[in-house]
Amino acid sequence: MGHSAAVWDHRTAIEVTKDWNGIDQVVLRNPQGASARVSLHGGQVTSWRNEQGEELLFTSSKAIFKPPKAMRGGIPICFPQFGNCGSLEQHGFARNKLWTIDNNPPPLPPNDSHGKSFVDLLLKPSEEDLKGWPHSFEFRLRISLAADGVLTLISRIRNINGRPFSFSFAYHTYLSVSDISEVRIEGLETLDYLDNLCQRERFTEQGDAITFESEVDRVYLSSSHLIAVLDHEKKRTFVIRKEGLPDVVVWNPWDKKSKAMADFGDEEYKQMLCVDGAAIEKPITLKPGEEWTGRLELSVVPSSFCSEYLDH
Numbered sequence: 040m041g042h043s044a045a046v047w048d049h050r051t052a053i054e055v056t057k058d059w060n061g062i063d064q065v066v067l068r069n070p071q072g073a074s075a076r077v078s079l080h081g082g083q084v085t086s087w088r089n090e091q092g093e094e095l096l097f098t099s100s101k102a103i104f105k106p107p108k109a110m111r112g113g114i115p116i117c118f119p120q121f122g123n124c125g126s127l128e129q130h131g132f133a134r135n136k137l138w139t140i141d142n143n144p145p146p147l148p149p150n151d152s153h154g155k156s157f158v159d160l161l162l163k164p165s166e167e168d169l170k171g172w173p174h175s176f177e178f179r180l181r182i183s184l185a186a187d188g189v190l191t192l193i194s195r196i197r198n199i200n201g202r203p204f205s206f207s208f209a210y211h212t213y214l215s216v217s218d219i220s221e222v223r224i225e226g227l228e229t230l231d232y233l234d235n236l237c238q239r240e241r242f243t244e245q246g247d248a249i250t251f252e253s254e255v256d257r258v259y260l261s262s263s264h265l266i267a268v269l270d271h272e273k274k275r276t277f278v279i280r281k282e283g284l285p286d287v288v289v290w291n292p293w294d295k296k297s298k299a300m301a302d303f304g305d306e307e308y309k310q311m312l313c314v315d316g317a318a319i320e321k322p323i324t325l326k327p328g329e330e331w332t333g334r335l336e337l338s339v340v341p342s343s344f345c346s347e348y349l350d351h
């Protein structure tokens with residue numbers, strides 16, 4: 040008698056609960072026990088755990104879980120800007136707004152749903168928002184967790200007002216690492232980057248991989264769609280695949296800046312690294328009715344697998 044395959048009950052694939060502030064958060068689960076959590080505050084992924092229940096994203100022990108401040112960690116959605124420019128807050132307002140669950144989103148390709156636990160969120164500007172940024176948009180965000188534990192974020196931003204607008208964007212991804220001094224990034228070699236520590240001056244990456252021994256705050260430009268972040272101690276690699284996101288922000292605050300941030304532990308720079316799929320150097324311009332899609336896929340593979348994998 041064959042064993043009947045465990046029928047994956049999609050009712051437990053997605054659960055809506057309350058977060059620390061009584062704001063709805065969605066828990067996604069896969070049959071193997073992996074999970075992800077996203078708060079309707081900011082549409083922010085606040086947790087991504089593997090099948091062993093191990094947390095893969097960093098969250099500061101001093102994070103301020105009080106709107107409108109974005110929780111320091113997870114994956115804040117930075118829109119319509121990333122970095123200081125104009126009257127908006129540094130990384131835009133999307134991560135400080137209340138999103139809604141969209142039960143009837145415009146369809147995505149079947150592969151973006153098939154066999155996945157997913158939720159669709161929606162952000163539209165309020166009258167108040169339009170005073171600060173006078174462009175009417177619909178921002179649809181799908182977060183999905185696949186059977187193999189891959190976490191995918193798909194942003195679709197549509198211009199629904201009568202004139203073009205431009206924006207920059209980043210998935211501000213706080214990865215949890217064992218020891219920043221034993222982490223290397225592959226896939227950014229030879230690229231130009233803007234150095235936020237030198238008035239965004241442009242440099243060219245000389246190293247054969249990026250390693251860390253001091254504060255790094257850079258925007259790598261026109262990168263490939265595949266970036267690897269190798270955690271030596273854990274012998275595991277984060278693989279970041281992206282589409283529609285030409286740039287990569289790499290940020291570690293190191294000791295001095297860590298001490299200067301109220302919502303960040305003095306030593307926590309050792310256990311985190313931001314590697315953000317982004318569109319910054321060349322802002323995206325949308326004509327009326329046009330839509331932009333930015334896709335990010337995060338997975339974790341054993342490092343031995345990854346270095347061979349990346350070599351080919």
Ligand code: TA6
Binds near residue numbers: 122130257290
């Ligand atoms: O480049 C990344 C960065 O802009 C850093 O300069 C630092 O400000 C970091 O983002 C955190 O920004 P946040 O607004 O999340 O505190």
